[in-house]
Each structure stands twice: as C-alpha cells, then as structure tokens.
Amino acid sequence: MIATADIVRELRAAGLAGREDVVLEPLTGGVSCDVWKVDTPTGPIVVKRPLPQLRVAAEWLAPVERGTSEVRWLRRARAVDPAIVPEVLAELPGHAFAMRFLPGCPVWKDELTAGRVDIRFAAEVGRSIAEVHAATANSAHDRDAFPNDAMFRALRVDPFFLHVAQKDTELAPALYALADDLVSRKVALVHGDVSPKNILVNAGAPVFLDAECAVYGDPAFDPAFCVTHLLLKAVWLDDIRLVESAAALVAAYRAGISWEVADDLLLRAGKLTAGLLVARVDGKSPAPYLTDAAHRRIVRDQARALILAPQPVDVLVANWKRTDP
Ligand SMILES: Nc1ncnc2c1ncn2[C@@H]1O[C@H](COP(=O)(O)OP(=O)(O)O)[C@@H](O)[C@H]1O
Ligand SMILES: [Mg+2]
Incomplete structure (x- = not known):
C-alpha cells in the first residue's frame, strides 16, 4: 500500500x-x-x-x-x-x-445501463478506434514503442482464450488457432480494453481511458472487445438498441479501415468476438452482471456455434439474439 x-x-x-x-x-x-x-x-x-x-x-x-x-x-x-x-x-x-480530469463526463457504461443509448455515439467509438489504427498501421516506430506482448498475453490472451481452451475439448482447436493468430499479427496499435466502462461521454464524443493493455497487434481485437460488451448487455437488458449500437460501431469502424482488406479484418473480429463472448460466460473474467442462468445460456449457445462456424462481425451482430427463439 x-x-x-x-x-x-x-x-x-x-x-x-x-x-x-x-x-x-x-x-x-x-x-x-x-x-x-x-x-x-x-x-x-x-x-x-x-x-x-x-x-x-x-x-x-x-x-x-x-x-x-x-x-x-x-x-x-x-x-x-x-x-x-x-x-x-x-x-x-x-x-x-x-x-x-474531464468534468461532467459520464462513463458510457453508466449511460447504457440507465437506458440512455445513443447509437451515433457508438458509431463515434468505432470511428475513433479506426482512426488510431489507421494512423499507426504498419509503423515500425509504433511497433517498437509498444513491446508489450508478454503483458497482452497475460492480461488478454491467457485469461480470455486459453483458459476456456484448456478445459473445453470441443472448442480448443478453434480457440488455440485464434490465440496463435492474435499474438502473431502485428498490424496496428491496439488499445486492448475498449469497454464501455473505459469510455467517457464528452458532449456526445468518446474519450478513451485505461489503455494498460495497449500492444502493437491485431486491430480487430478492439472492435471485437467493445462489440462483445454491447452484445452481452443487449442480452442482459433485452434492449435492441444495444445491438444497433454494436452494428453502428462496426459500420463506422469498417469505413475507417484503410490499411488492409476490410472483409479480412471483419472475419477476424467475428472470431475474436465469439471467443470473447464465451470467455465472458465461462472464462476467468465473467461479466459480473450476467448472473441469470438463462442469459448465460443465450450467450453461450450462440457464441459456441460461432466459434465452430465463424461469421464476420457485422453478420454476427446482425444475427445476434437477445432472447430465446
Ligand atoms: N481523466 C479522467 N477524467 C474523468 N474521469 C476519469 C478520468 N480518468 C479516470 N476517470 C474515472 O476513473 C475511473 C477509473 O479509471 P480507469 O482509467 O478506467 O482505471 P482502472 O484501471 O482502475 O479501471 C473511470 O471509469 C472514470 O470514471
Ligand atoms: Mg477502467
């Protein structure tokens, strides 16, 4: 202390x-x-x-x-x-x-939980993340400035993907492949914790905090991480606007992809989202609010199917079910 x-x-x-x-x-x-x-x-x-x-x-x-x-x-x-x-x-x-200190700026998570869902704000989040990725893509200088692979493995890859892989033989091959791909891809500067609890709402514009997991890596991780949070909350609160927010985030992010083929990135983001969704119900860091067994099953069933048969993140979001069919 x-x-x-x-x-x-x-x-x-x-x-x-x-x-x-x-x-x-x-x-x-x-x-x-x-x-x-x-x-x-x-x-x-x-x-x-x-x-x-x-x-x-x-x-x-x-x-x-x-x-x-x-x-x-x-x-x-x-x-x-x-x-x-x-x-x-x-x-x-x-x-x-x-x-x-930014005065008078609520945390986005609190806004969403209170039912104040601004879909344009979600789009701004996607646009802003893409802006940072585009500016840092394929930059030897930025890559050298963030030699944080060990930390990213310890805080992201191990607890989210490998923890589930180790105890789930059905998902293991896909999750190990996903983790291998994630750690080997060096494309742009990743924030690593783009969660609604780390974003302030500054008069309708996002301010990003808490970049402790920043790494030079796969940019697909950032939209996947944030989309995961929005889809979990959509089930928890049964609110379609949260799915629409995820869709808006992905669409705005996609429009900013200038450094590689957008479809390739969206497929990687879809795989990562599926893995993160399972991790948030059965992994080491479960979403604290998803305590209802039915909610967990709705997430688990969809996410497991998506790990075994991946979809691009935009398709994944469009097909996401908040309730039992
Ligand atoms: N610059 C800032 N302006 C206003 N509030 C902030 C600022 N930085 C942090 N906070 C508040 O503190 C909380 C925790 O900060 P964060 O960087 O996310 O730390 P932690 O790693 O502990 O989660 C944020 O959710 C936000 O409410
Ligand atoms: Mg934080």
Whole structure:
C-alpha cells in the first residue's frame, strides 16, 4: 500500500500542486489501479498508479509497467486526435501518471445501463478506434514503442482464450488457432480494453481511458472487445438498441479501415468476438452482471456455434439474439 503522502510529494515535485493542502479523492471503478481525483490550483486532475496485482484474481500477472504502456498510448492517440483522450500532464514515480480530469463526463457504461443509448455515439467509438489504427498501421516506430506482448498475453490472451481452451475439448482447436493468430499479427496499435466502462461521454464524443493493455497487434481485437460488451448487455437488458449500437460501431469502424482488406479484418473480429463472448460466460473474467442462468445460456449457445462456424462481425451482430427463439 503506497501512502498518499508520497503522491502529494510527487505532485509537488512535478509542479502540479503547491503548498496548499492536497486532498486525494478515490475514483470508483478500478481493480488494477489506484485512481484519485485531485483538485489543484490549475483545475482538477486524475492521478493513476498501477497496483502490483489486480484486485480481482491474484493469479493474473500484471506488471506495473502497464502504467507506462498506458501513458504511451494516451500520448500517441492524442497525437492522432486530441479530442479522444485526456491530456497527460506528468509521469510520476512507480509507473504512475497524472492527466487532466474531464468534468461532467459520464462513463458510457453508466449511460447504457440507465437506458440512455445513443447509437451515433457508438458509431463515434468505432470511428475513433479506426482512426488510431489507421494512423499507426504498419509503423515500425509504433511497433517498437509498444513491446508489450508478454503483458497482452497475460492480461488478454491467457485469461480470455486459453483458459476456456484448456478445459473445453470441443472448442480448443478453434480457440488455440485464434490465440496463435492474435499474438502473431502485428498490424496496428491496439488499445486492448475498449469497454464501455473505459469510455467517457464528452458532449456526445468518446474519450478513451485505461489503455494498460495497449500492444502493437491485431486491430480487430478492439472492435471485437467493445462489440462483445454491447452484445452481452443487449442480452442482459433485452434492449435492441444495444445491438444497433454494436452494428453502428462496426459500420463506422469498417469505413475507417484503410490499411488492409476490410472483409479480412471483419472475419477476424467475428472470431475474436465469439471467443470473447464465451470467455465472458465461462472464462476467468465473467461479466459480473450476467448472473441469470438463462442469459448465460443465450450467450453461450450462440457464441459456441460461432466459434465452430465463424461469421464476420457485422453478420454476427446482425444475427445476434437477445432472447430465446
Ligand atoms: N481523466 C479522467 N477524467 C474523468 N474521469 C476519469 C478520468 N480518468 C479516470 N476517470 C474515472 O476513473 C475511473 C477509473 O479509471 P480507469 O482509467 O478506467 O482505471 P482502472 O484501471 O482502475 O479501471 C473511470 O471509469 C472514470 O470514471
Ligand atoms: Mg477502467
């Protein structure tokens, strides 16, 4: 446990706080980090410091260097489009960093859960992710700046795909092939955690947070990850607008694919989505809200069929069932 006095001293050393009393207000959300809001003379900021181990599952390997990956991603994405990320203000000891706090911006997940579904916003999410992928595609410089393969394996490939593969002989061949393909493909800068809980709604435009899993890899992972969340929520809340949001996200993302054949990417994204959907019901990190056995079965049955007979992600979304037939 790191004393907050250390943080205050570091903020003063970085010139972000003066001699005044500094109050650290914990922000809700995280399992992998301490995140505080701090009022400073120049406005509110956020300080984020990775924990050596995730709070959810002790065996998840999560080196604190992921704080550095996050800062790098935030800076790189800001160079692509300054509207889609908070400004990083300073890097602090212990792989911590400070960024500007965005006031009055709800978390997208809370908006969706409250029934405020804006399909144009989902499209903006897709457009923005594609923008970062397009700007970083086939770039030796970006590839060298994100040598995070071990972390991506530990936080994404192992818990989501291999964990299920190891105990499910029917799905194993497809899931191992999917994992092999995912780790070997080096195409663009991937955020790695594009979940509605990591996106702020800033007057109808998305702001992306929490890029601790950033890696130079397969861009298909990002739309697949976010579509998975929307499809799970569509079953949970039985809300067709969440499926329409997923469709809008995919369509906008597709329009931004400039670096490869769009159909190839959409098929990879469909396979990844199917694998992620199964992982969210039977894997190591199940969706916490999908507790109803019937909901889990609806997701499981569709996802298993899709792993064995993959569909491009746009087709997968168009055919998604929220309820029993
Ligand atoms: N720059 C920011 N402006 C406003 N709120 C923020 C900012 N950064 C983080 N938050 C809030 O803190 C929460 C946790 O931040 P996040 O980076 O997602 O950390 P964790 O890794 O702990 O999930 C977010 O869901 C959001 O509510
Ligand atoms: Mg988060």
